[in-house]
Amino acid sequence: MFVEMSVVSSHGGIGWEFTKCLWAPKYKLVKDDERKWPYWELLLKVKAGDTILHLRGQNNPIFVGYSIAATDGYLTEIKPSNPGIWGYAKKFIRVDLENYTELPEPLRLSDLFDRRKDELIKHYIKNSNSGKEKKLLFYTLTGGKKLGRQNGAYLSELDDDLFSIINVDAIRNKKTESDNNKELQQNIITGSVFSSIERRRGQEIFSRNVKLNFRSMCCYPDCDIDDQSFLVGAHVSRWADDVDARGDVKNGLCLCVFHDKCFEKGYFAIDDDLNVIIEDDNKFGKTIIKKLLPANGIRIKPSIENPDPKYLMKHRQRIGKHS
Ligand SMILES: [Zn+2]
Numbered sequence: 001m002f003v004e005m006s007v008v009s010s011h012g013g014i015g016w017e018f019t020k021c022l023w024a025p026k027y028k029l030v031k032d033d034e035r036k037w038p039y040w041e042l043l044l045k046v047k048a049g050d051t052i053l054h055l056r057g058q059n060n061p062i063f064v065g066y067s068i069a070a071t072d073g074y075l076t077e078i079k080p081s082n083p084g085i086w087g088y089a090k091k092f093i094r095v096d097l098e099n100y101t102e103l104p105e106p107l108r109l110s111d112l113f114d115r116r117k118d119e120l121i122k123h124y125i126k127n128s129n130s131g132k133e134k135k136l137l138f139y140t141l142t143g144g145k146k147l148g149r150q151n152g153a154y155l156s157e158l159d160d161d162l163f164s165i166i167n168v169d170a171i172r173n174k175k176t177e178s179d180n181n182k183e184l185q186q187n188i189i190t191g192s193v194f195s196s197i198e199r200r201r202g203q204e205i206f207s208r209n210v211k212l213n214f215r216s217m218c219c220y221p222d223c224d225i226d227d228q229s230f231l232v233g234a235h236v237s238r239w240a241d242d243v244d245a246r247g248d249v250k251n252g253l254c255l256c257v258f259h260d261k262c263f264e265k266g267y268f269a270i271d272d273d274l275n276v277i278i279e280d281d282n283k284f285g286k287t288i289i290k291k292l293l294p295a296n297g298i299r300i301k302p303s304i305e306n307p308d309p310k311y312l313m314k315h316r317q318r319i320g321k322h323s
Contacts, residue, residue: 013082
């Protein structure tokens with residue numbers, strides 16, 4: 001995970017703006033000298049699928065949302081349409097982003113510093129002393145006790161330890177009027193600010209485990225797709241329908257995107273003996289049924305842990321196949 005710290009949303013111009021991509025010049029120019037800047041170089045470490053948390057604003061920045069990296073970090077000679085003071089650079093580093101999600105409760109950096117002061121100080125000191133493992137952080141510590149934003153930290157690293165520190169309960173300041181018209185500030189805990197990120201990370205781990213369980217191949221009998229970018233770790237009983245079964249690898253099938261869609265839409269189901277069931281139903285597209293039919297009655301590919309029949313039954317019930 002990473003934190004992007006940006007001041008203006010339009011930086012870069014059309015196609016390069018906030019939530020479209022991360023970008024930075026490849027180097028700083030100091031008296032005609034090209035100097036690398038670690039908070040820019042870090043863009044090259046981003047991998048497709050990584051979560052990027054956005055910290056926005058100049059004076060009192062706010063964590064406003066997060067995006068997912070659509071590409072690994074890459075070098076490009078294409079200039080941003082409006083590079084501003086970075087127009088000198090001949091090369092840029094860029095990461096394309098997708099799926100921007102606003103946080104339900106945006107979090108002010110100053111509130112975070114207030115609420116998690118001790119933990120953040122401890123983390124900072126520990127990180128400073130961690131030698132080669134040292135991470136680039138979005139904040140600094142001055143005089144051993146004052147937390148502040150790290151200037152120039154365009155992109156910084158957010159490991160699990162730091163994420164768990166900043167994953168605080170939201171504070172909403174609710175103004176209520178008492179009898180004598182004095183304003184009271186009430187802190188209301190509204191749950192984790194970053195619960196949607198936690199959920200996403202949970203899904204990532206589940207998906208990875210499910211793929212490993214099926215040795216990273218589509219488990220549909222006659223499908224040989226093993227390209228990672230075409231595989232999903234699909235839930236048998238749906239994520240939204242079955243809270244307890246969310247992380248259970250026995251509630252997962254490794255499918256290619258085509259068979260995932262077919263399974264989700266109910267074109268086929270799987271019986272308790274793990275055989276594919278297809279009912280040629282009028283409501284389904286003929287060409288797709290024709291493509292699926294050769295595997296009717298054939299067992300899905302073996303896995304280390306077999307899918308649990310109770311989830312397979314829930315899927316059959318959901319799509320209306322009770323057999
Ligand atoms: Zn497949």
